[in-house]
Amino acid sequence: MAHQLPPLPFSANDLSPAISSLTIGYHYGKHHQAYINNLNNLIVGTPFENSGLETIIAKAPAGALFNNAAQVFNHTFYFNQFKASATAKKRPENELLRAIEKDFGKFEKFVETFSSAAATVFGSGWAWLVLDQEGNLVITQESNAGCPLARKQKPLMTCDVWEHAYYLDYQNRRPDYIKAFWDILDWNVIEKRFGA
Ligand code: MN
Secondary structure (H helix, E strand, C coil): CCCCCCCCCCCCCCCCCCCCHHHHHHHHHHHHHHHHHHHHHHCCCCCCCCCCHHHHHHHCCCCHHHHHHHHHHHHHHHHCCECCCCCCCCCCCHHHHHHHHHHHCCHHHHHHHHHHHHHCCCCCEEEEEEECCCCCEEEEEEECCCCHHHHCCEEEEEEECCHHHCHHHHCCCHHHHHHHHHHHECHHHHHHHHHC
16 A cells, blocks of 8 residues: 655645745655655565554654654645645634633744744754643644654644755744744644544
């Protein structure tokens, strides 16, 4: 069962100027595709040859197979949360907003806390908003291919802070990329994930 690169829910230039079509071309077209190709090569002859992605992430030992499976999941999850700035829902409402206010204070405070977590991931990795097993919203940092599914957390949103996510557009200015991230994040998607 070959894993496939899922289609993007937007056109390559829809996220500009927050994320350029050049970055999408490399990040989705090259990096995400490479994780898919690596995964398909690595599962051959293993017990995971016919397993779904989430099973592989939950059960594979640390190493290349886990890393590539987790990166496939992480990137699909990342790209699926974006929309052109003009049509992206800019703030959460209702139950998700109430949960954010319960666990982080005002929405603006949440944005500040998440942005700081993303800015301070040391080296390559990800910042996540997850639901933990007690049902609390938590902001986490993961290095490299770290993935909430491997920790039995439910992921809601993520910011990829590997340099390949922003270097073509922002060079070393990771905080500028994180600031622009909020402009294309579609809270409709995050609300759906929270309610699911
Ligand atoms: Mn990436």
